[in-house]
Amino acid sequence: MVRLLGRFVRCESPSHDKSSVDRMARLVAAEWRRRGAKVTTLLQKVRGNHVRAEVWLGAGRPAGQILILGHLDTVYPVGTLAKMPFRISGGRAWGPGTFDMKGGLVIALAAVDELRSTGLRPCKRLVFLWNSDEEIDSKSSRRFIEREARRSDAVLVLEPAYGPDGRLKTARKGVGTAEITVTGRAAHAGLDPEAGVNAIHELALQTARLMRMNDPHRGITVQVTVASGGTVSNVVPDSAKALVDLRISKLADAADLERKLRILRPVLKGARIQVTGRINRPPLERTPAVREMFLRAKALMSEIGLPLDECFAGGGSDGNFTGALGIPTLDGLGAVGDGAHSSREHVLIRSLPERAVLLAGLLSTL
Numbered sequence: 420m421v422r423l424l425g426r427f428v429r430c431e432s433p434s435h436d437k438s439s440v441d442r443m444a445r446l447v448a449a450e451w452r453r454r455g456a457k458v459t460t461l462l463q464k465v466r467g468n469h470v471r472a473e474v475w476l477g478a479g480r481p482a483g484q485i486l487i488l489g490h491l492d493t494v495y496p497v498g499t500l501a502k503m504p505f506r507i508s509g510g511r512a513w514g515p516g517t518f519d520m521k522g523g524l525v526i527a528l529a530a531v532d533e534l535r536s537t538g539l540r541p542c543k544r545l546v547f548l549w550n551s552d553e554e555i556d557s558k559s560s561r562r563f564i565e566r567e568a569r570r571s572d573a574v575l576v577l578e579p580a581y582g583p584d585g586r587l588k589t590a591r592k593g594v595g596t597a598e599i600t601v602t603g604r605a606a607h608a609g610l611d612p613e614a615g616v617n618a619i620h621e622l623a624l625q626t627a628r629l630m631r632m633n634d635p636h637r638g639i640t641v642q643v644t645v646a647s648g649g650t651v652s653n654v655v656p657d658s659a660k661a662l663v664d665l666r667i668s669k670l671a672d673a674a675d676l677e678r679k680l681r682i683l684r685p686v687l688k689g690a691r692i693q694v695t696g697r698i699n700r701p702p703l704e705r706t707p708a709v710r711e712m713f714l715r716a717k718a719l720m721s722e723i724g725l726p727l728d729e730c731f732a733g734g735g736s737d738g739n740f741t742g743a744l745g746i747p748t749l750d751g752l753g754a755v756g757d758g759a760h761s762s763r764e765h766v767l768i769r770s771l772p773e774r775a776v777l778l779a780g781l782l783s784t785l
């Protein structure tokens with residue numbers, strides 16, 4: 420598993436670099452073909468290609484379908500490997516994308532190897548969907564994910580596990596981005612300040628309003644995360660803008676939050692504001708069916724003498740799309756590790772076979 424992980428990590432695959440992600444897609448597709456899967460490459464014009472691998476190990480007709488999700492892309496630009504090479508030390512495998520989530524891609528392959536070598540026969544068709552754009556917005560893959568999810572009885576997501584004890588993610592926040600653009604009026608800051616309308620001042624007033632939309636009890640967070648404005652120090656700025664990170668725990672709160680953003684009006688006389696954006700990943704809610712799947716996973720882990728816990732994750736994944744369709748979705752089944760999207764990214768090597776066994780157990784009993 421470590422050797423395969425090394426090959427995947429050395430194939431750099433930033434979301435925005437089509438030829439690189441396509442190379443990763445070919446590498447992964449070849450591994451699935453070697454295992455007898457029916458592999459389809461979903462060709463994309465702008466984004467990297469997605470890979471669909473179908474595995475049917477049973478006899479006769481499948482009793483349903485299980486969808487397994489993961490992504491081929493990483494957040495690291497080509498060349499990162501030179502500063503952050505794939506390496507093994509202290510029982511860990513380090514490198515860009517080890518944890519998020521090339522470890523998960525390896526776990527899926529090992530789980531299928533495990534099913535074959537033990538002769539376990541899932542009664543359902545297994546569809547593995549590896550997209551190329553999860554780290555940016557999943558815009559080009561969302562429809563494939565949703566189409567497969569609608570045909571599935573359950574969705575398993577191989578995103579990284581949470582924390583050092585490898586928790587599964589049974590709920591995730593919904594995520595969105597808004598952009599607020601403020602237009603004021605420029606004027607000389609010294610000679611004629613009253614003639615101006617300070618766009619940064621307006622943005623600051625709007626920021627204070629936005630911050631008041633936070634509601635920790637309902638799980639609503641609104642954070643102005645990027646702001647810019649102005650030109651030079653002696654001019655009253657006529658423009659400013661900000662990006663706002665939006666998160667909700669309940670789908671029911673999306674419309675209300677979006678409405679609150681739309682009805683924002685300027686405070687300063689002469690200022691204009693425009694707000695765009697919305698919640699684009701719905702929350703993954705912990706339904707009774709999700710809870711039941713988690714308990715199944717926990718029982719499987721206890722058979723091999725390991726504990727398993729669950730958690731609520733603030734970040735979103737493609738599992739949010741499938742959960743919103745009402746398909747029971749269990750997330751965080753990937754590797755245990757730490758440091759996603761940072762120079763400290765790594766996986767615990769011993770977690771790779773443990774997770775492969777867990778996934779094989781779920782695939783053969785769901």
Ligand SMILES: [Zn+2]
Pocket residue numbers: 490519520553578579
């Ligand atoms: Zn990820």
